[in-house]
Amino acid sequence: MQINDERHAAVDECLSRIVAAWDAGDAAAFAAEFTDDASYVIFAGIVSLGREEIEKAHVPVFEKWQKGSRMSMREVHRRISGDSVIVVTEGGIGKGRGVRHNKVQTFVFVDDGNAWRCAAFQNTKKNAFFIRMNARATATG
Numbered sequence: 001m002q003i004n005d006e007r008h009a010a011v012d013e014c015l016s017r018i019v020a021a022w023d024a025g026d027a028a029a030f031a032a033e034f035t036d037d038a039s040y041v042i043f044a045g046i047v048s049l050g051r052e053e054i055e056k057a058h059v060p061v062f063e064k065w066q067k068g069s070r071m072s073m074r075e076v077h078r079r080i081s082g083d084s085v086i087v088v089t090e091g092g093i094g095k096g097r098g099v100r101h102n103k104v105q106t107f108v109f110v111d112d113g114n115a116w117r118c119a120a121f122q123n124t125k126k127n128a129f130f131i132r133m134n135a136r137a138t139a140t141g
Contacts, residue, residue: 004080010116011085011109022071025062031055035112035119043125072099085109102126
């Protein structure tokens with residue numbers, strides 16, 4: 001049980017650093033939370049492979065498109081499997097007070113020998129129409 005508590009705490013710290021780096025607009029600090037060979041997939045279908053590409057891709061994000069934005073997330077699922085921890089969140093980014101949780105993210109964390117880091121990230125934009133349709137279909141069985 002102790003090792004699971006340590007993993008959970010380490011993953012929580014990594015998620016907190018990811019959010020803090022985003023909020024600070026710090027591409028290097030953001031990318032540092034990913035493994036050297038991480039995969040990073042966003043809802044637009046853009047794929048960054050490796051820490052270096054993740055950092056490079058986030059420089060214009062933080063300097064232009066999402067400058068001054070803040071990240072928010074709420075965990076909806078966590079599973080420890082062997083040497084990895086899978087975390088699913090609902091979250092989003094925005095400016096000002098309100099950040100809509102209009103995306104679902106899946107993080108896969110691994111211990112790279114020095115720290116727990118994200119090895120794979122997938123971000124999917126929620127589709128309100130399909131969410132309603134699915135809820136209706138599953139409710140009527």
